[in-house]
Amino acid sequence: MDKTSPQDVLLTAAECAARTGISVRTLRVYEANGLLSPVRSQKNWRLYSSGDIARLNEILSLKQLGLSLSAIAEILEGRMTDVGRLLDIQKTILTARQEQAERGLRLVAQLQSKNLAGEGLSMGDLLDLAKETKMNEAADEYAWKRYDQARPRTEIEPDRENLQACAGEYRFEDGIAIRITSTGKALRGELLGQPEFDLFAEAPDRFFLKVTPAQFTFSRDAEGAVEGLVLHQGGFEMKAERCAEGVFATAKAKLEDRIRNKTPFAGGEQKLRRLIGEHREGKPDYVEMTPVLKSLVEEQLPVVVKELERLGQMRSVEFRGVGVDGFDIYIVEFENGRMEWGLSQCPDETLNGLFMRPVP
DNA sequence: CTTCTGACA
DNA sequence: TGTCAGTA
Incomplete structure (x- = not known):
């Protein structure tokens, strides 16, 4: 199932663990559960291909959503369509939310009876309640975004005119500039101080990176002109607005000055x-x-x-x-x-x- | 020096 | 999931 082309870089278990932030032990457990199947060297060492790493990222994302290893195995192995997979994950999230709501309701009932008995509620009681009712929504949303950003993507043939429309310079809210150029066949992106990267289309206004789990969506104004972009990465969404041509070059020159001097x-x-x-x-x-x-x-x-x-x-x-x-x-x-x-x-x-x- | 398996906490 | 033993 995993593609392993000859020129693919293979990582040993320790390297793979270091890169993904999990332990070698955990890698073995995932393998034992049938989630991963790295090839073996002559010495019987595990070797992880980029396909394995991609799959591992997906596993980790699903795990963040609270799915058990066996559930993940089912999702990954069954010939579940994307729709089926999404429904399954949504079900898990909603079930977790339901359980949380039930816990919250029990707590409320408990506090109500305490209150009626004239015992008075402590600050701690109220804080517990606030935590129980509010907290997890943000965590769910973050986990969902991480999953969505890490899942495998399929490339489509990009539209020439669209590429041209997306090309330009943009500035994030913190002032960092990014330059998007069109090669005529694809988009390239350049963030200050980082190597250029290719952007592959997965939808007319949505592009993804292959080197790391990240995507860009471009947004248009009422007239249909591209006015901004959103970078999706690491569970975050960062907005940038189109800015004047040359902003990037100026920032780049400034950085080069800083380096030189x-x-x-x-x-x-x-x-x-x-x-x-x-x-x-x-x-x-x-x-x-x-x-x-x-x-x-x-x-x-x-x-x-x-x-x-x-x-x-x-x-x-x-x-x-x-x-x-x-x-x-x-x-x-x-x-x-x-x-x-x-x-x-x-x-x-x-x-x-x-x-x-x-x-x- | 590293990884592997299997076992136990 | 961490850790340990005993190997290859």
Whole structure:
């Protein structure tokens, strides 16, 4: 079922695990449940093809929706049409919601009787109730988006005129510019500081990337002119509006200047020192971060906190230069070692990138 | 040094 | 799902 062409890159179990953020053990479990079937090397090592990775992404998305491994196996293996698959997933989501509503109702009944008995309700009771009634909708929606963004897609023949209409420059709400060009047969996209990528059509105004699970939808105004786009990635949807030609080139030139002249973001070092301090406390300030970065930071926080604990007091912070991707690179010395930190920010100064790694 | 299987928590 | 033993 999985395509494995000769030139396909094959990942070992550990590499695959690292890339997808799950453990080798988990990969084995999925395989045992018939969800994955990587090829084996002569040494009997598992080798994961890009097809396996795609399938794994789909499995992980379905799992986020709360489906059991056996349910996922059924969906993936049965010759379920797309419609059948969607109905199945919707059913799972709605069932979960129903169960949650029932839990909420039980809680309400409990609190009502407590109230009637004149016992008075505590703040904790009310908070429980609020949590039970409100919380999960956002989580469901996020899980659904992640699934929809990660599912396999089918390419269609793009319409020439449509490609031309989509081409142009756009700016996201945080000020980041993106350039879309038409080759006549397909679209290419370029985000500042990142390699260009191809966009494949799956619908007239909807395109997807093959290198990573992400899609673009283009929107039109009343006259039918393309006025904006939405980037769907990582469970998020980021809107951008068409902007003047040349904005991208200007931003690119500015980045190249920063790289050449080793110019850090204004106030970058102070910001970094503050961030490291906050990470040490396990309480980063998310206010000045884009939503995407926030979720990334939240995800890696436990690991970072542990690492900072090991490293001890911060000794010094030294700016090294600007990377090709626009990240300011700093070397941070600690009592027990050193780390490299990188940060990048949008034109409006919100933080949109942060990475850290230990260096020898 | 890494992966594999199987077992147990 | 983490971890351990005993191998290949």
